[in-house]
Amino acid sequence: MTNYSGLKVLWQGLTGNKGWKPVWREPEPKAEYDVIIVGGGGHGLATAYYLAKEFGVTNVAVIEKGWIGSGNIGRNTTIVRSNYLLKGNEPFYEQSMKLWEGLEQDFNYNAMISQRGILNLYHSDAQRDAFARRGNAMHLAGAGAELLDQDKVRKMAPFLDYDNARFPIKGALLQKRGGTVRHDAVAWGYARGADMRGVDIIQNCEVTGFQMDGGACVGVQTSKGNIRAKKVAVCVAGSSGRVMEKAGMRLPIESHVLQAFVSEGLKPTIPGVITFGAGHFYVSQSDKGGLVFGGDLDGYNTYAQRGNLPVVEDVCEGGMAIMPMIGRSRLLRMWGGVMDMSMDGSPYIDKTDIDGLYFNGGWCYGGFKATPASGFCYAHLLATDRPHENATEFRLDRFKRGAMIDEKGVGAQPNLH
């Protein structure tokens, strides 16, 4: 397959766009692979891409029960950032941010990466101090951060309700390198890059069980028959519990629904990403002009990709509290995605106790930004059987060791992370 370029776009434009070809094949599964990745979301496809590109492992299949991009990779609110506090997390998310910055050149695909900044508003002195500490942790990891006072925030976002009696806006923590990325282009770019290097992407094929031999995992059972593999790498986000149950495993994960909302298209109003520090609300504006926003989980276990009305009301109240002008625009659509909420709010990239079976999950509602580093670190683990240096803390046994990575400090209560 030839590379994309400006010249090619121009040429195709002049010749009726008749020369574009599908960017990945639709192969039938082979009898055996070196690595089978279960789940063709962002993380699964990125894992396949880096396995082939960085680690030279190309006899790989990605097995997806629907079509690629049908899971959370195509349902999220597209925010990328590396503004974490704890040392188990921050270097990993900063690695991801660096990979985002070079991604379009690396996989030769336009993912519309837009680093237009993320503002985390603070509303009290205590919150300012906490953000100062977080900003310092970000500096230590090379992520960069700025603590802004109210005047500086006013210049960037004059439309916020600064003098709100209950939640006055006192300032913000700014990460200029944060922003948004076109989510499904990420899936397509990684899929194309993996396919070009020989990876088989098998869609509409559900993994229904694991093939076991002498206690080790030696392949998968699927709706298209059995497929053997030296290593099976599960990467199914919200479906983690359902899939790993088939290997007899219980996980430190609960599945919950997160809703997202888009308004009608507006002229450019919001410069970057803005988050409310006193409630839970975050908003950005898409290239089409819609305000893209969200807030809290619904709070109960669910595998249904839809939520309930109380959270819709709660999210809209959060929006009204910081930017009353949002009340003038109409809601266009809303949807939900199933989140793999972990017990401490941080993810897992690990070998399981079953030989040949690997697990990647627990991404909560923050796994989109992690896509490149998750793929890279999972590929590293699969290729070398050792964790990548930025992912050493993402172990399944960390609760046994008392080594939780609890950014929020709320304990083993997945619906609060």
Added chain:
Amino acid sequence: MIINHPLLGPRDASEFVVKGAASLIDRPDWQAENATDAFHDYMYLRDNPAGEHAELWYHEQGDRSWLVVTRNTLTHEVTKVEMARDVARARGRSK
């Protein structure tokens, strides 16, 4: 979702907070040989089923009772609501 409270009748789900799986009622014996492992599994591992799920709901904005709500995680249909107290006692707990 509407929760049919055994004492108060149908109440809106937004009056409640959800704690999680009703298996949290079955606190392990802290004096047992395997207490460390048992508490790890109790605290951190979940069945997380797709389908029927018994869970603890707390009527925070109501009578502040704990309920065991049996609900389908695929359809959100509520099939049973019991007082957590009754469930715990039926399982041999003193309260």
